[in-house]
Amino acid sequence: MTKRSRKQQLVTLRGMITPADMDDMGRVTCVSIVTDDDEEYFIDPYGKGEHLTEQVDEYVVVSGTLHNDDGDYTISVTRWNVVADKEQDEDDEEEDDDPGYIDDDEPIEQLG
Secondary structure (H helix, E strand, O other): OOOOOOOEEEEEEEEEEEEEEEOOOOOEEEEEEEEOOOOEEEEOOOHHHHHHHHHOOOEEEEEEEEEEEOOEEEEEEEEEEEOOOHHHHHHHHHHOOOOOEOOOOOEOEEOO
C-alpha cells in the first residue's frame, strides 16, 4: 500500500474547458478547466484527460486527483461529463442529498 502525497487530493471541479497550449498549427495540445470562481486547473493530458482537448468551450464536471506543484494545480482526471446547461448542473447540485458524491458511491471533496 502506497501513501498518497500530502500535495494530492481527490476533487470534483465544475467549469469551462479552455485551451492552455497550442501547437504551431493552432491545434489545442493542452487544456485547463476554469471554475466559476475563476480558478484555473490544468488537465493532465494522459488517461481520461486526453479526451478533454475535444471539449474546448464546454461546461464540464471533472473528478480526479489534484496535484499541487509549487502553486500550479493539475488534475489527473478519472471521470468527466459535459453538462449541457450550467444552470441545470446547479439545480441538480441543490437537489443532491450529498454533494460530495458524483455518479457513484465514491466520496469526493468538491472545489470550485
